[in-house]
Amino acid sequence: MPSLSEAFRGHPVYLHHKHLDFTTLQEQLPDSYAWTQPDADHAAHYYHLTSYPSNDHNDDTKGVPVIDLNHPNAPNLIGHACKTWGVFQVVNHGIPMNLFTDIQRACLALFSLPLHQKLKAARSPDGVSGYGRARISSFFPKLMWSECFTILDSPLNLFLQLWPQDYDKYCEIVMEYEAAMKKLAAKLMCLVLASLGISKEDIKWAGPPGDFSGACAALHLNSYPSCPDPDRAMGLAAHTDSTLLTILHQNNVSGLQVLKDGEGWEAVPPLPGGLVINVGDLLHILSNGLYPSVLHRVQVNRSRQRFSVAYLYGPPTNVEISPNAKLVGPSRPALYRSVTWNEYLGTKAKHFNKALSVVRISSSVNGLFDLKEDQNNDF
Ligand SMILES: O=C(O)CCC(=O)C(=O)O
Numbered sequence: 001m002p003s004l005s006e007a008f009r010g011h012p013v014y015l016h017h018k019h020l021d022f023t024t025l026q027e028q029l030p031d032s033y034a035w036t037q038p039d040a041d042h043a044a045h046y047y048h049l050t051s052y053p054s055n056d057h058n059d060d061t062k063g064v065p066v067i068d069l070n071h072p073n074a075p076n077l078i079g080h081a082c083k084t085w086g087v088f089q090v091v092n093h094g095i096p097m098n099l100f101t102d103i104q105r106a107c108l109a110l111f112s113l114p115l116h117q118k119l120k121a122a123r124s125p126d127g128v129s130g131y132g133r134a135r136i137s138s139f140f141p142k143l144m145w146s147e148c149f150t151i152l153d154s155p156l157n158l159f160l161q162l163w164p165q166d167y168d169k170y171c172e173i174v175m176e177y178e179a180a181m182k183k184l185a186a187k188l189m190c191l192v193l194a195s196l197g198i199s200k201e202d203i204k205w206a207g208p209p210g211d212f213s214g215a216c217a218a219l220h221l222n223s224y225p226s227c228p229d230p231d232r233a234m235g236l237a238a239h240t241d242s243t244l245l246t247i248l249h250q251n252n253v254s255g256l257q258v259l260k261d262g263e264g265w266e267a268v269p270p271l272p273g274g275l276v277i278n279v280g281d282l283l284h285i286l287s288n289g290l291y292p293s294v295l296h297r298v299q300v301n302r303s304r305q306r307f308s309v310a311y312l313y314g315p316p317t318n319v320e321i322s323p324n325a326k327l328v329g330p331s332r333p334a335l336y337r338s339v340t341w342n343e344y345l346g347t348k349a350k351h352f353n354k355a356l357s358v359v360r361i362s363s364s365v366n367g368l369f370d371l372k373e374d375q376n377n378d379f
Pocket residue numbers: 220222236241248250256296298307308309310379
């Protein structure tokens with residue numbers, strides 16, 4: 001089985017822009033980072049969207065659902081959130097607060113290093129681990145106001161470059177964070193599957209103990225520096241994740257937005273200790289289109305640096321993911337052909353915003369399965 005690292009390396013995207021030092025760009029937004037003309041309406045200009053007035057009679061318009069993982073009805077609440085939003089926040093997830101404080105400390109230390117030091121751990125042209133721009137940058141003509149540090153498996157070799165003396169303590173934090181996320185992701189998988197009427201026994205790669213130990217994952221440490229002209233800049237452009245699930249921690253600076261069908265962009269406010277859970281493209285496929293993979297983006301602000309840590313979780317790279325048999329029937333044909341994560345990453349690298357439609361086999365059923373054909377999807 002190819003490791004996730006090998007899977008990425010097999011499907012490179014080309015990030016040809018040279019790196020700029022954000023600390024020297026605090027006066028004026030360079031044209032290469034200006035996504036809108038001065039005075040243009042940001043969201044309407046880019047996505048032909050306007051915010052619709054919210055409908056107070058409908059619970060689904062009251063913001064991204066927040067779910068207590070210890071709630072006895074958690075699977076149903078999660079199912080409803082996945083179906084209507086493709087995203088929810090969880091609290092009472094069992095991850096201790098000090099792990100968030102530690103990982104934020106690591107982010108601050110890492111992104112505060114001088115550019116020449118960060119570039120010692122730069123992503124290689126065909127690789128995915130290390131320091132650089134978001135992988136989705138290659139699909140856009142303008143640059144994003146963000147930096148990303150991607151970690152697959154162990155951060156050791158990368159951190160040795162950044163902190164020849166101090167690498168150990170930061171490695172420990174990242175490894176502990178990854179282990180905690182892996183456990184939580186398995187728990188979330190069980191809840192999400194239960195919400196679809198699927199048991200973990202139905203998912204072969206979950207393994208006999210049902211702990212999903214063969215799962216693969218990557219970690220994105222993201223930094224969004226304060227920006228001199230936030231209305232014209234873009235922190236991270238709209239995309240969906242190529243994962244089953246993404247677990248996202250954000251520091252207490254807002255900026256994340258998700259697209260709610262028929263409503264426009266909605267902010268996902270940071271909750272102390274809360275985690276944002278995104279439905280990714282592979283879960284969309286597994287659910288036979290019942291759960292939309294959420295389109296999300298990040299906006300920046302003038303005065304505060306934002307950090308986020310995204311745990312991108314998927315199956316073993318060579319396992320076929322297809323609409324689950326329990327969700328397929330005469331009145332509900334399979335909407336997608338089966339695809340491995342490895343193959344899907346290749347489809348993403350080539351077709352980006354059309355990747356889901358490339359693996360789709362049936363165009364529409366009673367309007368139930370509403371694929372956003374023109375959305376931007378990426379890891
Ligand atoms: O920074 C965020 O809130 C989102 C990050 C994200 O979407 C990603 O890393 O894929």
